[in-house]
Amino acid sequence: MSTEDPASLRQLGRDGRAAWRLLGPLDSCPVHFEFPGLFEQRPVLWDAWLWPRSAWQGAWPCPASCTQFMRIGPEQDGRRRIELVLDLDTIDERRLLMTCIMVRKYRRLREGVICFHGRNST
Secondary structure, three states: OOOOOHHHEEEEOOOOOEEEEEOOOOOOOOEEEEEEEEEOOEEEEEEEEEEEHHHOOOOOOOOOOOOEEEEEEEEEOOEEEEEEEEOOOOOOHHHHHHHHHHHHHOOOOOOEEEEEOOOOOO
16 A cells, blocks of 8 residues: 555545545546445455536436436456446535445445436435
């Protein structure tokens, strides 16, 4: 860890591991970061790309009633790419941490697209 920029490490966990690490500027779109987690009960390093819903420009892979999605790619050398489009106005450090927590606690993670409702859904 001595070669990492200390400014890029945020929110140290109780076990001393970084909860997430920025891989680009926080004001970019998408925000690129990584964080450790589990996938199918195995450790993985998530290679995460996060967009606010309003900034997403690709085809929408979900039904119109779903306002958020994650797309999980195949594992490569202990890493998995995850793209997240969330119903957010802005992305800041707190929202990055909350995104990490959401992915870590989501019990039905699977490879492919997972669609879900956002904050304005009933």
